[in-house]
Amino acid sequence: MRALAVALMAVCTTFAEAASALEFSPAERRRIEQLGPWPPPAAFDAGNAQAGRPDAIAFGQRLFFDPRLSPDGRFACASCHVPAQAFADAAPRGQGREALARNTPSLWNAVHERWYGWDGAFDSLWSQALQPLRAADEMGASARHISHTVRADPDLSCRYRRVFGNPPPGDDEATLVDVAKALGAFVGSLVSARTPFDDFRDALLRDDKTAAAPYPADAQRGLRLFIGRGQCSTCHLGPMLSNGEFGDTGLPFFVRPGVVDPGRHAGIAALRANPHNLLSRWADAPARGAGAVKTRHVEPQPRNFGEFKVPSLRNVALTAPYMHDGQIATLAGVVRHYSELNLERLHSDGEQILKPLRLSDSESADLVAFLDTLSDPRALQWRAPDWAPCDAAGP
Amino acid sequence: MLHWFCLIWAGLAGTAHAACGEQLPAPGRLQATAGGVQLAFAPRPAPLAVGRHFALEVEVCVPPGTPVPAALRVDADMPAHRHGMNYRATVQPLGPGRFVAEGLLFHMPGRWRFIFDLSGAGGAAPLRLTQEVALE
Helix, strand or coil: CHHHHHHHHHHHHHHHHHHHHCCCCHHHHHHHHCCCCCCCCCCCCCCCCCCCCHHHHHHHHHHHCCHHHCCCCCCCHHHHCEHHHCCECCCCCCECCCECCCCCCCCCCHHHCCCECCCCCECCHHHHHHHHHHCCCCCCCCHHHHHHHHHHCHHHHHHHHHHHCCCCCCCHHHHHHHHHHHHHHHHCCCCCCCCHHHHHHHHHHCCCHHHHCCCCHHHHHHHHHHHCCCCHHHCCCCCCCCCCCEECCCCCCEEECCEECCEHHHHHHHHHHCCCCCCCCCCCCCCCCHHHHHHHHECCCHHHCCEEECCCCCCHHHCCCECCCCCECCHHHHHHHHHCCCHHHCCCCCCCCCCCCCCCHHHHHHHHHHHHCCCCCCCCCCCCCCCCCCCCCCC | CHHHHHHHHHHHHCCCCCCCCCCCCCCCCEEEEECCEEEEEEEECCCCCCCCCEEEEEEEECCCCCCCCCEEEEEEEECCCCEECCECCEEEEEECCEEEEEEECCCCCEEEEEEEEEECHHHCCCEEEEEEEEEC
């Protein structure tokens, strides 16, 4: 009897804890509402006429897993963007033909981002895809190599013709850009499913306490911190839990002793110099199209030095290690960083956004519990769709 | 210089046009006033949202007999955070006193301040108008 009473008390306590935490203020509810909805309206790779087309997605998928795109046959896109690792690689920094300076980002939901790369040097998925293909320290392929590989392989050549209506042209650069657009179409198709937080958010907004009840009490407390005293949602907001911009978070940004990663400062310069940006002749959308507004108006500023992209927090628990160079191993470590923030390390001289949170151990644990609920349970279980063999005579 | 310009402008002004901005879209429409000049503006799309590019349709209303500003510069900042936008707006004239500013984006919630710098016709001194908005 005594055991039953204790058990009942535990159940009641748990229920009461969860139910009481549902009493979010109107202001809190508005902030929680801003962390959704999920999925958001469909998005497509900017400047890419192939985006969303099933044939292009199938072609891009074939290319994504094909190591022959690297001249030595050692690296495919999937070598670093591993499906079983949420399309990241679980390493602090990427490893191509040489060791890289930055963490490999997950590709889930990339189509909903505004800029690509930790420094935002790219304005579309397809222009970003050109970087690892060609960079000497990543896959190291030339336009000629890529073009020859596609032309020489019956399946790739067939899929190219299905997507673009003609055989690969003799213009290697044009073929390379087409390959990148097919890759962009595939990556743009990777949108993860709803998370426990999404279910809680929606239940909360429709005052459905029964549907909200399974959401853990510690995650609810962490959510309150996230949108409240922690001010995390100043930058991590919207359905992607990111404002899509860049910030200085007080982390060291040395690539190695004596060499710094300038981050966004160099990213904007690279974007403007990129012959494949959305203002270039390679972009399918008109230069004045909505997708190019960001590229036309982005403004470099001194404070951009040492700024890196505010990452999406969707699937964040599945994509350790963290930060632009993977220097923090765990989510608890990230929370500790913001809790004990060293203001002297902030490089900007004007912004007064970040302050040490001075979280207690239980508050830190609550915040991590909340972050743990932002993952799609199936984000590590992506399986390649079973595309039909290519038939050049097909539709 | 700016002070004298404002005084002169205000002296000429009497009351600026009463229905300034009436032709602009109503959702989110706001006004700023300085030196007897009224400036109405409306975001497109409305309402303003964090992390979404928007344009502003702008109408400048000056007192009778006052030269219509020939040029407009639009910017915005967060005074409390001491930072501006990450984007520079471009402005196109649409007609006398009418402009459209494109490429603005507010990247975080809080109080933002719109800044409108008018350049007068015929070498008149510039005039700055501001208006703050709270963005949740």
